[in-house]
Amino acid sequence: MEKKKLRSKKGAERATRILIYAVLIVISIIWLIPFLLLIIQSFNGNAGGGYGNSIFPEVWTFDNYVKLFTETDFPKWYGNTLLVSVVVTVFQTAIVLVTSYALSRLRFKMRKPLMNLMLILGMFPGFLSMTAVYFVLKEIHLTANPLGLILVYSASSAMQYYICKGFFDTIPKSLDEAARIDGASRQQILWKVILPLAKPIIIYTVLTAFIAPWGEYMFASLIMRGDTSMYTVAAGMKEIFLSQGNEYKYFTVFCAAAVVVSIPITVLFIWLQRYYVEGITGGSVKG
Template sequence: MKEKKLKSAKAARTRNNILIHILLAVLAFIWVFPVLWVIMTSFRAEKGSYISTFFPKAYTLDNYIKLFTDTTILNFPKMFVNTLIIAIFSCLLTTFFQLSASFCLSRMRFKMRKPYMNMAMILGLFPGFMSMVAVYFILKAVGLTEGNLIRFALILCYSGGAALSFQIAKGFFDTTPYAIDEAAMLDGCTRWQVFTKITLPLSKPIVIYTVLTAFIGPWVDFIFAKVICRANADQYTVAIGLWRMLEKEYIDNWYTSFAAGAVLISIPIAILFLKLQKYYVNGTAGAVKG
C-alpha cells in the first residue's frame, strides 16, 4: 500500500515533468522559429521574396557572396564598417559617460543632485527621435552633416544623451557599501581611483550591461542614421542598407541577401555577448566580510 502510493507520486512527478518539458519545448520552438527561418532564408538558393516551403529547396552561399561582391548599388561592406566604427566609438563614450554620471550621483552629495535626477527622469519620458529634426539642424549649423563628419555626428547623437540614463547603474552602485569607498580613501585613493579601482571592478555585471546596451543602440538604430545621412550613400549604416534592400525595386533580387545581412549583423553582438557574459556572475561576491 505504502509502496504503491510512493510509486504513484513518482509517476505523477514524471508525468508533470514530461508535460512541462513538452510545453517548454513548444515555447522554445516558437521563440527560435523566426531566427531559424531567417538563417535558412539566408542560405536559400531560390530567388524572390515569397516562399511556399519552410525548408529551402536548395542551399547556397551566394547570398553572402553577393553582399560582399555586388557593391555598386548597395555597398554592404562599407555600411558594415561604417556601423562598426560608429558603434565602437559610441559604445566607449556612452559607457564612460553613463558610468561616471551614475558614480557621481550614487557617491557624491551636491546641491543639484535631486533636481538633476528629476530632470533626467522627465526628459527620459520623451522618445529620443522626437528631437531628431532639431538635432539635425543643430548638427548642420555646426557643419557636421557633410562627408566623413557624418560619422562623428552620429557618434555624438548616440552618446550625447548617455548621462541621462544612469538609473540602473546608479542603483547598482548604491548596493556597494560606502564603507569600501571610505576604506580606499583612508588608504589614499582619490575619487577617480575609487571609481576605477574599487567601484568598477566590483560592478562588472552592470559595466557589461552598459557596454552591451551602448553597443547595440547605435548598431541597430535606423531613424537618426536616416535623418542625418540623407543622400550621402557612402555614409549609410547597415540598418539603412537592409531597409533599402526591401524596397520594391530591390526586393526580388535582394531578399535572400537581406536575410544574409541580418545574420551577419547579429555576429558582432553575439561575439560581444559571449565574451562578456562570464562577468555577469561575479559582482560583489566576497567584497565585504561581516
C-alpha cells in the first residue's frame, strides 16, 4: 500500500511536469512566432510590398534587403545611429560613473538635496522639455545634426545614477579608508580602487547606453525633422516606412530593416546578458 501511494505521487508529479512542459512550449511559440513572422515577411516577394494573406509568402526574395540598402536612406540612418550611440555611450558612461562615485563616496553639503532634486526631475514627463530643448538646439544650429542628438542624450545622463550608485554602495568602505591612510587622494581612490572593482556595472552602463539610441524615437524624429536623411533608424523606420499611407508599400522593407537593426543588438545582448541581469536585479530590487 505504501508503494502504491508513492507511485501515485510519482505519477502526479509526472503529470505536472508534462503539463509544465506543454505550457513552456506554448509560451515559447507565442513569444517566438512574431519574430519568425518578422523574418519571414522580410523575404516576402509580394509585388509592391503589402501585408499579404499567408504566413509563408508565395515568392521568396532578397529584394527587400537590396531595396533597403540601395533605394532608401537606411544606410545613412544606420550610420547616424551607430555614430550617435557610440559617442553617447562614452559620455553617458563617464557621467554616470563620476556622478555615482560622487554621490556614493564623497560627502558634501548638497549631496542629499541633489539626489532629491534628480528624483523629482525624473518625475517630469521627459519630452515636455522637448520644445524648449529644440529651440535651444536651433539657436546653436545643432538641429538636423547628430551632434545635437548626442548632446541631448548625454546631457541628462546624470539622472541615471541610481543603479550604479547602488553598486558602488556595496563596495566596502574599508577599502577607501585603507587607501586614504596610504595617502591616496579622492581622485586616486576613484581610479585605483573603485573603477577596477566596477567592471560589471560598467558593462551594464555601456550596454544600456549603447542600446538606448537604437530604440529612441521621440527626440530623434523631432531634432532631425529638418532633414530626413539624418534620422536614426527608429525615427526613420517609423516616420518614413510606416508614415500614413506608406505602410502598405514599405511593410516588407520595414521588416527587412527590423531584422538588420535587431541582429547586432540581439547578439550583443545575449553575449552580455549576465551583466544586464545583474544590473537590473541588483539595482532595482534591493529594497
